[in-house]
Amino acid sequence: MYENNETKPVGTEDLKQHAVRVFAPATVANMICGFDVLGFAVDRPGDEVLMERVSRPGVRIRSIVGDQGRLPLDAEKNTVSASVALLLRHLNLQDEIGLEIDLTKHMPIGSGLGSSSASTVAGLVAANYLLGDPLSKQELMPFCVEGERLACGFGHADNVAPALMGGITLIRGYEPLDIIELPVPEELAAGIVFPQVDVPTRDARQLIRQHVPLKDAAQQWGNIAGLVAGLYRSDYDLIGRSMQDVLIEPTRAILIPEFYEMKRIAQDVGVLSFGISGSGPSVVAISKGIEAATRATDRIQEHLFTCGIDSLKYVSRVNRKGPILLE
Amino acid sequence: MYENNETKPVGTEDLKQHAVRVFAPATVANMICGFDVLGFAVDRPGDEVLMERVSRPGVRIRSIVGDQGRLPLDAEKNTVSASVALLLRHLNLQDEIGLEIDLTKHMPIGSGLGSSSASTVAGLVAANYLLGDPLSKQELMPFCVEGERLACGFGHADNVAPALMGGITLIRGYEPLDIIELPVPEELAAGIVFPQVDVPTRDARQLIRQHVPLKDAAQQWGNIAGLVAGLYRSDYDLIGRSMQDVLIEPTRAILIPEFYEMKRIAQDVGVLSFGISGSGPSVVAISKGIEAATRATDRIQEHLFTCGIDSLKYVSRVNRKGPILLE
Numbered sequence: 001m002y003e004n005n006e007t008k009p010v011g012t013e014d015l016k017q018h019a020v021r022v023f024a025p026a027t028v029a030n031m032i033c034g035f036d037v038l039g040f041a042v043d044r045p046g047d048e049v050l051m052e053r054v055s056r057p058g059v060r061i062r063s064i065v066g067d068q069g070r071l072p073l074d075a076e077k078n079t080v081s082a083s084v085a086l087l088l089r090h091l092n093l094q095d096e097i098g099l100e101i102d103l104t105k106h107m108p109i110g111s112g113l114g115s116s117s118a119s120t121v122a123g124l125v126a127a128n129y130l131l132g133d134p135l136s137k138q139e140l141m142p143f144c145v146e147g148e149r150l151a152c153g154f155g156h157a158d159n160v161a162p163a164l165m166g167g168i169t170l171i172r173g174y175e176p177l178d179i180i181e182l183p184v185p186e187e188l189a190a191g192i193v194f195p196q197v198d199v200p201t202r203d204a205r206q207l208i209r210q211h212v213p214l215k216d217a218a219q220q221w222g223n224i225a226g227l228v229a230g231l232y233r234s235d236y237d238l239i240g241r242s243m244q245d246v247l248i249e250p251t252r253a254i255l256i257p258e259f260y261e262m263k264r265i266a267q268d269v270g271v272l273s274f275g276i277s278g279s280g281p282s283v284v285a286i287s288k289g290i291e292a293a294t295r296a297t298d299r300i301q302e303h304l305f306t307c308g309i310d311s312l313k314y315v316s317r318v319n320r321k322g323p324i325l326l327e
Numbered sequence: 328m329y330e331n332n333e334t335k336p337v338g339t340e341d342l343k344q345h346a347v348r349v350f351a352p353a354t355v356a357n358m359i360c361g362f363d364v365l366g367f368a369v370d371r372p373g374d375e376v377l378m379e380r381v382s383r384p385g386v387r388i389r390s391i392v393g394d395q396g397r398l399p400l401d402a403e404k405n406t407v408s409a410s411v412a413l414l415l416r417h418l419n420l421q422d423e424i425g426l427e428i429d430l431t432k433h434m435p436i437g438s439g440l441g442s443s444s445a446s447t448v449a450g451l452v453a454a455n456y457l458l459g460d461p462l463s464k465q466e467l468m469p470f471c472v473e474g475e476r477l478a479c480g481f482g483h484a485d486n487v488a489p490a491l492m493g494g495i496t497l498i499r500g501y502e503p504l505d506i507i508e509l510p511v512p513e514e515l516a517a518g519i520v521f522p523q524v525d526v527p528t529r530d531a532r533q534l535i536r537q538h539v540p541l542k543d544a545a546q547q548w549g550n551i552a553g554l555v556a557g558l559y560r561s562d563y564d565l566i567g568r569s570m571q572d573v574l575i576e577p578t579r580a581i582l583i584p585e586f587y588e589m590k591r592i593a594q595d596v597g598v599l600s601f602g603i604s605g606s607g608p609s610v611v612a613i614s615k616g617i618e619a620a621t622r623a624t625d626r627i628q629e630h631l632f633t634c635g636i637d638s639l640k641y642v643s644r645v646n647r648k649g650p651i652l653l654e
Contacts, residue, residue, distance in 0.1 A: 226499035
């Protein structure tokens, strides 16, 4: 995708100092049984930020590609530029540093794959790099969360944390923010299908009941504890039987066409678990090895096609690296 | 306690074949943040069963010591004999085998320390031993759960599982029963104080709201996931900050005199966490090393004494062995 470097800025003698291109990965929030606290990164899709230092102070969006015109170019309203501006203010550099951004979205917006998080993380990592890495990843996290708040109205960290850290992350608590990196079993893979229907995060959240039966909540924390134990043991059976969501899925599945048929198809090909990615409508099949995830997404896409629903699919191992400097 | 063997049965040539004495440990259900799914065993207190094979078929309670007359001697009503009778029926030995039981309770009843579980587990392990160990520990579990149902009206496994397996156990799910043994960090210790007031399990359960805010439930599953990760990492800080209960403690604490003052005292001496053991009224201070737990229980007991409340205290490492054959 980046081999031709056709958008590489020219005319800068020391490119590394003046411009950087950063890719940040899509993420699967909740990891099926960990509503609001778990998430993991995938190798693809993801978003890409090209950031350039310029002499005129301030943060500006120069271009956005791949958003079908849905994202604001206004630097105060765009979460990428707005969160980078917060970082500059934190470092007291807002009157000194100028940064211009070309954002390339390689994934759909409103898909339940942490689209805004990937862009925000890519922007903040790029800015931090151009400033000489004054902050650690952990220190960048609050700015990522603030970007998420701007994008979604909620300062959740279950997408930004894995997008920034890579791997599987647990948000143990928010006050203060306490992010735990969990082990990633070697063969853990994810197949994602995005049925091209729109489910805005705000609506998907509002559907959820604000009170839940204690009995179901206790079942959910048995599952999340089982999942964490399974990750530490690389016990794929335990991982699979723990990734069940009795609380959120029944409500959110209403908004996703063919959800239960997709689930049946995924289970038939032998994935470990199947559920909703974030607030949907993307769905995720989690498997041991890439093959089962590939088979599941192929068959699900075929099924959706016969129902007249277009879809995108992505299959990869769980991403361990987080954001990557592309050049 | 057992050095003198003063109650050792005499007159049997092959003692091991005809009689056995088994100790099973007290347990701390919930482990503060894992309502109904987590529990751990302690070295003391615990209950003891002396079981003897006799020629007359059937299961009988010969004596109970230490129960202040509160437990039934009627074999059908006593959970120890009743669960052993179930085991015999399962093995189709009910018309063939005779077993007589002397039960010695070394811990208070209704204390929130898994008193009935310890007795039931000791009885089932003793019977299984005398029958030549036909069942594994995992296979004995359903009989332990059934004993718990007889004793408490609920077939919970969060006391019987650690009493039988030792260590820290997770009940991932009940259908089917899925018990996961979690790692026990070397220095993890527990100090228990039992204020001598009575809180029957049934009442303590009935106080709890049957619906909980989703926000609080999500905080709780962040905590339980953090605790499991902390146990695998032997990360005592993470263990400590994860063991918080925002859901159950506020309600159950109402039934426990001086709860918040005891908590303040425990926190002052630097324990990792402090909370209610099972349904109370026993409280537990969990610490790194035995010293902090000892200091906490000493000071709490002093404080209760000044309030006119008698108490018992027990300090030990987390028990890794489960039931022990004493001779």
